[in-house]
Amino acid sequence: MKYGYFDDAQREYVITRPDTPLPWINYLGCEEYFGLISNTAGGYSFYKDARLRRLTRYRYNNAPLDMGGRYLYLRDNGTGKYWSPSWMPTRGKLDEYECRHGQGYTIITSKLNGIRSSTKYFVPLGESLEIWQVTLTNEGEADVDLSLFSAVEFCLWDANDDTTNFQRNYSIGQVEIVDEVIYHKTEYRERRDHFAYFACSERLAGFDTIREEFLGTYRGWNEPAVVEEGESCNSVAHGWQPIGSHHVKVSLKPGEQKVISFILGYQENPKDDKFDPPGSQVINKKSAKKALEKYLQPINANKAFYELREYWTMLLGKLQVTTPDAHTDRMVNIWNAYQCMVTFNMSRSASYFESGIGRGMGFRDSNQDLLGFVHMIPERARERILDIAATQLKNGGAFHQYQPLTKRGNNDVGSGFNDDPAWLVLGVAAYVKESGDWSILDVPVQYENEPGTETPLYEHLQRSILYTLDRLGPNNLPLIGRADWNDCLNLNCFSDTPGQSFQTTTNKDGQVAESVFIAGLFVLACQEMAGITRKLKEERGDSFVIPLSSDDYLKFATDMEATVWAAGWDGEWFRRAYDDFGHVLGSKENTEGQIFIEPQGICIMAGLGLENGNAVKALDSVGERLATPHGIVLQQPAFSQYYLHLGEISSYPPGYKENAGVFCHTNPWIMIAESIVGRGDKAFDYYTRINPSAREEISELHKCEPYVYAQMIAGKDAPTHGEAKNSWLSGTAAWNYVAITQHILGIRPAFDGLEVKPVMPSRWNGFEATRSFRGVHYEISVRREGPGNEVSLEVDGTPVQGTVIPLPKEEINTVKVKAVIR
Numbered sequence: 001m002k003y004g005y006f007d008d009a010q011r012e013y014v015i016t017r018p019d020t021p022l023p024w025i026n027y028l029g030c031e032e033y034f035g036l037i038s039n040t041a042g043g044y045s046f047y048k049d050a051r052l053r054r055l056t057r058y059r060y061n062n063a064p065l066d067m068g069g070r071y072l073y074l075r076d077n078g079t080g081k082y083w084s085p086s087w088m089p090t091r092g093k094l095d096e097y098e099c100r101h102g103q104g105y106t107i108i109t110s111k112l113n114g115i116r117s118s119t120k121y122f123v124p125l126g127e128s129l130e131i132w133q134v135t136l137t138n139e140g141e142a143d144v145d146l147s148l149f150s151a152v153e154f155c156l157w158d159a160n161d162d163t164t165n166f167q168r169n170y171s172i173g174q175v176e177i178v179d180e181v182i183y184h185k186t187e188y189r190e191r192r193d194h195f196a197y198f199a200c201s202e203r204l205a206g207f208d209t210i211r212e213e214f215l216g217t218y219r220g221w222n223e224p225a226v227v228e229e230g231e232s233c234n235s236v237a238h239g240w241q242p243i244g245s246h247h248v249k250v251s252l253k254p255g256e257q258k259v260i261s262f263i264l265g266y267q268e269n270p271k272d273d274k275f276d277p278p279g280s281q282v283i284n285k286k287s288a289k290k291a292l293e294k295y296l297q298p299i300n301a302n303k304a305f306y307e308l309r310e311y312w313t314m315l316l317g318k319l320q321v322t323t324p325d326a327h328t329d330r331m332v333n334i335w336n337a338y339q340c341m342v343t344f345n346m347s348r349s350a351s352y353f354e355s356g357i358g359r360g361m362g363f364r365d366s367n368q369d370l371l372g373f374v375h376m377i378p379e380r381a382r383e384r385i386l387d388i389a390a391t392q393l394k395n396g397g398a399f400h401q402y403q404p405l406t407k408r409g410n411n412d413v414g415s416g417f418n419d420d421p422a423w424l425v426l427g428v429a430a431y432v433k434e435s436g437d438w439s440i441l442d443v444p445v446q447y448e449n450e451p452g453t454e455t456p457l458y459e460h461l462q463r464s465i466l467y468t469l470d471r472l473g474p475n476n477l478p479l480i481g482r483a484d485w486n487d488c489l490n491l492n493c494f495s496d497t498p499g500q501s502f503q504t505t506t507n508k509d510g511q512v513a514e515s516v517f518i519a520g521l522f523v524l525a526c527q528e529m530a531g532i533t534r535k536l537k538e539e540r541g542d543s544f545v546i547p548l549s550s551d552d553y554l555k556f557a558t559d560m561e562a563t564v565w566a567a568g569w570d571g572e573w574f575r576r577a578y579d580d581f582g583h584v585l586g587s588k589e590n591t592e593g594q595i596f597i598e599p600q601g602i603c604i605m606a607g608l609g610l611e612n613g614n615a616v617k618a619l620d621s622v623g624e625r626l627a628t629p630h631g632i633v634l635q636q637p638a639f640s641q642y643y644l645h646l647g648e649i650s651s652y653p654p655g656y657k658e659n660a661g662v663f664c665h666t667n668p669w670i671m672i673a674e675s676i677v678g679r680g681d682k683a684f685d686y687y688t689r690i691n692p693s694a695r696e697e698i699s700e701l702h703k704c705e706p707y708v709y710a711q712m713i714a715g716k717d718a719p720t721h722g723e724a725k726n727s728w729l730s731g732t733a734a735w736n737y738v739a740i741t742q743h744i745l746g747i748r749p750a751f752d753g754l755e756v757k758p759v760m761p762s763r764w765n766g767f768e769a770t771r772s773f774r775g776v777h778y779e780i781s782v783r784r785e786g787p788g789n790e791v792s793l794e795v796d797g798t799p800v801q802g803t804v805i806p807l808p809k810e811e812i813n814t815v816k817v818k819a820v821i822r
């Protein structure tokens, strides 16, 4: 069953009924000001950091779902009947309803008793504010006299404090109301230099800023007393729960239309210019006023909206494809790329599953996310890499997370996740391949954000590699530390105390437990490092003095490969790890957790088993033991009980999350591995099983948005097999994008140019693509002439050797590529 449809021409998903199985959300903002918005206008806003600069409140795990948002109420003053044009929070029956989620905007339209209301929510580029543009139309036969109420509930900035420190919070709320603008200025009187404002384009009939006056004591957002009465209280908040609510009266004749705008914004003032007049306690509002004057005028708002759409056309235009499969086209051209950009903005911090309080940006996560957006915004990817690298520890390790506002490593979660540093190498390699910007390797970057510790970025990468070599275990495999990619495989934790964090509790010295996954990742990272080093040496010759050569890195890789064959191969698949007792995990010898997906993916991506046939063997084992119609589960058999020596992975009931759920992030590794061994049909089949668009028809089971990937789909051991959770912020976005675009469609950046090497499904007879790469526009046409994967390339009419298109001469900015597959 579907709850809407894709409007591909508009690049929108159109939701046609409000009661979706979960709130289906979208993101507003793409620079510094952000918001989450659901299909019923739920959600919240923040500036840069969802924890430290939260503008509005939102209540997770509330009943009903999705409480708190950008609410509007319409009241027919003739009859006294009122409703929410976005359905929530009044949830009354609407005659029509539609929500269009696009890139960075959402439009919610509904109609009741002849009154059509359409609200467009978006954040203009370059601004720290959001516009709600409401268009009201009287489609009925009689004059109507309406009241329109707005409502947001302010958060007292630090979202964590806001939900815990009530003894203080109930006394600090402050507002100012001047003309049509409500200013939220809690803590502005002391150390904060920032405030929020909520403005309306119309003369007000009234306002409210005290929540309980607006709602009425013991009443909910579904039946505010003020809306029921049709009369605001003009309340001025002191402490308690400050809100912002405007009341506007609108009379409409039949056929008449009116546009009313609301603006919610964030503004900082210079420390010494906070108050106006100086010495008073009144906010200096000059800065905010400029933006308000501009965007309260529909003509400017409309222009900003147009620019936002153009911006996304430009970003998405970096790669566009036309294939025989509509789901592929829509995900590659629109939604998967869009989701990658959102993961760039949010990492894992703010979604309907992540409160924005608990986590900063992940070191490994951010490096992997980069793989999915680097082609759209290489300059910002560069900046991101430098930020991440500056949190690296001097010993080559990494803070597991860092705070976006401060850009500093987050000590709460600490370090010791032994895979973290290797991802930096992969992230940097991806950036250099995309941009050709070798200068990034020379940039001096701090360690642990400590001034004076700078070395060139190149040395950071070198330390990342050595970090693994310095930490080998009894089998010469890399020690796992707190966890490797799988945050829940905690082999040194041994926690028997409820509530302890599995990621930060360590009861073992960590000198025994080893990870085959990190071994594979290390091989991959060494190969990239060898590639980077070889190129630098070629270009810079003797002036490039380094302790380790490209051959040294290749030697590290081949030595590690030998170790994997000796200790990490189980006969039919790659093993997963060795625990603190030195016992193997992910082996026929185990009763539960015999085979894991991660080492199969990463080892084959690193090229292991391509020559001796073991890669195919391992992939066949995955197909037999892990694949389900809803995707490939993480391991089998699921852990039926809690195992002290395995940690969080066994804390989940079977079939969920890392305990044998379809952890979607890992599925593309298998798609890539299948492409590498030349099995395009299998790769594409796995791609389709978890492609959200291809799952749209089973939305009542899948539950999450059909336009973005979710972190997990419940596995075959779960009673809810096929149900997705944790949508939007997941490494799944980047890796699926890489799997489909770089491996199945085979268009991938290489150090020396753009490579075209598809491994397509056998039934496809070709596809077309356009790709911008290092300032050149590539028009690529692929045609199948035989059943295999052999590629012959013709570039601007001339055959070229191999699969990498040499970079064209400087004056050429369009290149036509013909690829024939036999």
Ligand code: GLC
Pocket: 348, 362, 364, 365, 484, 485, 486, 487, 488, 658, 665, 711, 730, 731
């Ligand atoms: C989450 C984490 C990521 C980890 C994965 C598997 O997605 O953000 O870092 O690799 O879970 O545990």
Ligand code: GLC
Pocket: 487, 488, 503, 648, 657, 658
């Ligand atoms: C991890 C992942 C997740 C896991 C959680 C453990 O980073 O998001 O899948 O369950 O954190 O705290």
